[in-house]
Amino acid sequence: MKEELVQLIVARLSADRDALKTAFQASKNEVGVRYCAVDDLLPQELAERIHRAFPQPSAMRLMESFRERKYTSKSFDQFDPLMADITFAVQDPRVVEVVEQITGIREQIPDASLYAGGLSAMVKGHHLGPHIDNSHEASRRYYRTLNLLYYVTPGWSLENGGNLELWDERVRKNVTIVSRFNRLAIMETTPTSWHSVSPVVADGTRCCVSNYYFSPRSPTGQDYFNVTSFSARPEQPLLRLLARVDNGLRQGVRALVPQGLGKKDVYEGPKP
Ligand SMILES: O=C(O)CCC(=O)C(=O)O
Numbered sequence: 001m002k003e004e005l006v007q008l009i010v011a012r013l014s015a016d017r018d019a020l021k022t023a024f025q026a027s028k029n030e031v032g033v034r035y036c037a038v039d040d041l042l043p044q045e046l047a048e049r050i051h052r053a054f055p056q057p058s059a060m061r062l063m064e065s066f067r068e069r070k071y072t073s074k075s076f077d078q079f080d081p082l083m084a085d086i087t088f089a090v091q092d093p094r095v096v097e098v099v100e101q102i103t104g105i106r107e108q109i110p111d112a113s114l115y116a117g118g119l120s121a122m123v124k125g126h127h128l129g130p131h132i133d134n135s136h137e138a139s140r141r142y143y144r145t146l147n148l149l150y151y152v153t154p155g156w157s158l159e160n161g162g163n164l165e166l167w168d169e170r171v172r173k174n175v176t177i178v179s180r181f182n183r184l185a186i187m188e189t190t191p192t193s194w195h196s197v198s199p200v201v202a203d204g205t206r207c208c209v210s211n212y213y214f215s216p217r218s219p220t221g222q223d224y225f226n227v228t229s230f231s232a233r234p235e236q237p238l239l240r241l242l243a244r245v246d247n248g249l250r251q252g253v254r255a256l257v258p259q260g261l262g263k264k265d266v267y268e269g270p271k272p
């Protein structure tokens with residue numbers, strides 16, 4: 001199945017390559033984070049199949065802190081093989097190539113270990129506060145360059161909440177990308193690419209297949225390293241303060257212990 005998915009994704013991205021390229025570049029003028037959204041990534045029936053195969057939240061891990069509340073998993077051995085197929089299809093060199101043509105970002109390497117990637121499910125009350133992603137993968141040799149987020153919940157609309165938001169450098173204003181069914185959002189990751197998922201306010205589950213690309217080239221041309229760093233929404237000044245202290249502590253620990261203290265959450269199973 002993976003091969004068919006790769007071909008469909010490459011065909012879809014190639015068909016709109018020039019328009020997506022223009023949209024990606026032009027989006028810089030919105031909040032400063034470049035992105036584009038690819039609608040109808042796959043034939044509808046196939047996207048619905050992926051949704052049906054998506055694991056139930058009860059089979060996933062609840063991530064819960066003041067920063068976030070969501071279910072995640074990369075236990076592909078326990079799921080319908082279609083889930084690994086769609087995840088790893090987005091990592092195929094042919095997909096990477098057309099994504100590079102769209103974004104102009106070169107020498108990218110998909111994250112086969114799914115370090116922080118994989119599947120996520122969010123239900124009512126779940127959210128992900130404004131943050132910048134960790135800048136590197138586990139070896140710290142490569143810079144994170146892109147997040148590729150594929151949403152597969154039929155009928156998901158703006159009013160449901162649970163939408164992707166990209167913020168300006170000061171986390172004051174945002175642009176919303178609805179987590180629409182069968183949409184692939186491609187966003188760049190830099191030291192200032194603040195983003196969040198607004199609280200889910202509807203019944204239903206917002207299902208997302210996440211992939212990350214890395215590159216030996218720094219997105220800014222400068223050398224940098226950051227742990228995942230959180231802020232908070234503009235109307236939450238106290239939480240912002242707390243987040244800043246929390247970031248400083250975690251960044252400090254990383255300076256002392258480069259591999260970090262947490263257990264490495266990486267995928268080591270077979271790849272389709
Ligand atoms: O679920 C999403 O839309 C975004 C999740 C996120 O922040 C990320 O993958 O880095």
Ligand SMILES: [Fe+2]
Nearest residue numbers: 131132133195
């Ligand atoms: Fe993120």
